[in-house]
Amino acid sequence: MRRAQLPLSLIEVALGAMLILSVAFGFALATPAPETSEPQLAAYAEDTATILTNEPARHDGTTRLAEVVASERSFERERDAFERRISRILPENVLFRVETPHGSVGTAIPRRVTTGTATVPTGAGTVRIEVWYA
Amino acid sequence: MTGREPNHGPGSQRGQTTLPAVGLALVLLTAVTALSVAMADSAITGADRMPDERRAAAATADRLVAADSPLGERANVLNGSQTTAFGEAKLRQVAPPAEEYAIDVTLDGDRIASSGDPVDGTTIRRLVLLERLRTERLVPEGSTATIPRRADAATVTISPPDGTAIRTVRANDRVVLHNDSGLEGTFEIALVPSRTTTLRFQTAGALPSSAIRIVYDAPRTTKATLSVTVDA
Numbered sequence: 001m002r003r004a005q006l007p008l009s010l011i012e013v014a015l016g017a018m019l020i021l022s023v024a025f026g027f028a029l030a031t032p033a034p035e036t037s038e039p040q041l042a043a044y045a046e047d048t049a050t051i052l053t054n055e056p057a058r059h060d061g062t063t064r065l066a067e068v069v070a071s072e073r074s075f076e077r078e079r080d081a082f083e084r085r086i087s088r089i090l091p092e093n094v095l096f097r098v099e100t101p102h103g104s105v106g107t108a109i110p111r112r113v114t115t116g117t118a119t120v121p122t123g124a125g126t127v128r129i130e131v132w133y134a
Numbered sequence: 135m136t137g138r139e140p141n142h143g144p145g146s147q148r149g150q151t152t153l154p155a156v157g158l159a160l161v162l163l164t165a166v167t168a169l170s171v172a173m174a175d176s177a178i179t180g181a182d183r184m185p186d187e188r189r190a191a192a193a194t195a196d197r198l199v200a201a202d203s204p205l206g207e208r209a210n211v212l213n214g215s216q217t218t219a220f221g222e223a224k225l226r227q228v229a230p231p232a233e234e235y236a237i238d239v240t241l242d243g244d245r246i247a248s249s250g251d252p253v254d255g256t257t258i259r260r261l262v263l264l265e266r267l268r269t270e271r272l273v274p275e276g277s278t279a280t281i282p283r284r285a286d287a288a289t290v291t292i293s294p295p296d297g298t299a300i301r302t303v304r305a306n307d308r309v310v311l312h313n314d315s316g317l318e319g320t321f322e323i324a325l326v327p328s329r330t331t332t333l334r335f336q337t338a339g340a341l342p343s344s345a346i347r348i349v350y351d352a353p354r355t356t357k358a359t360l361s362v363t364v365d366a
Binding site: 007009010013016017020023024031032036039040043044047048050051054056088089091 | 162171174181199256262263357
């Protein structure tokens with residue numbers, strides 16, 4: 001055969017560049033964006049838990065939280081005041097749900113939303129506080 | 135076919151890949167590789183969930199709301215008078231990152247300490263209660279006075295008119311002051327902060343309301359937001 005060949009190196013460089021760029025785009029596009037709101041929400045949940053566990057009780061009991069979860073009756077009695085108190089502690093743009101052994105207060109947690117969680121062990125069981133941005 | 139191409143070397147029977155094309159290919163490939171590595175690196179750095187700035191902000195905020203911080207009264211409760219006395223020197227003491235980063239600490243929007251001047255950066259907000267002591271005055275109704283809980287001491291000033299003797303002062307049925315010939319002067323009474331205290335004055339003779347003055351420091355807590363901004 002006696003004719004000129006296509007310069008193969010140029011085809012090779014085109015293929016090579018495509019391969020490398022596809023790997024690079026895989027990194028650039030497939031890594032999820034950092035979830036920056038999560039540490040803040042976790043801090044809000046922890047702070048709410050700390051404030052509630054250190055608050056004196058309104059009627060009887062050692063702390064506000066222990067008083068609320070002491071029994072079914074005390075939970076029913078304190079429910080509204082407890083919910084008001086938590087919504088006052090948290091900023092306006094944050095919603096919450098608190099699950100206690102006797103029931104829950106707050107808004108239902110929407111699906112696929114980033115939440116911050118804090119759990120507090122009490123004598124009557126575990127109290128779980130979840131907060132998220134409205 | 136007509137003979138050899140003029141640009142081919144002597145003796146060559148077919149076209150060869152030219153050397154400049156190989157050189158160009160190598161240069162292009164190297165450039166693309168370098169670019170891609172840089173891109174991948176920045177993508178992975180961006181995906182770091184706790185970069186230094188955020189870490190420093192979270193750690194500083196954590197230390198400030200702790201029970202043993204210079205601001206703290208209890209966990210997440212800040213002492214109101216300490217927050218006004220807080221400043222750059224104390225911030226550097228509590229938060230070692232302040233040496234390296236510009237840190238700004240604000241309480242409900244008022245700057246209470248800063249090292250450097252952060253332009254923007256990462257902010258962590260913490261929910262705290264701000265406790266301030268407020269001096270309350272109380273005049274007993276009849277012969278009893280009720281002091282709300284959370285006050286740990288009260289000052290009672292007794293100045294009975296002639297013909298009246300105040301012999302005993304009880305706090306929740308516990309005798310705290312007693313003098314058979316009548317009490318007069320200023321007395322300090324220790325209280326139990328976890329419960330309300332009812333002071334009862336046992337007198338002989340009429341007790342005008344001006345005879346007794348009670349002063350106590352009641353802690354008042356208000357909700358506040360502590361923000362720590364760190365700019366690397």
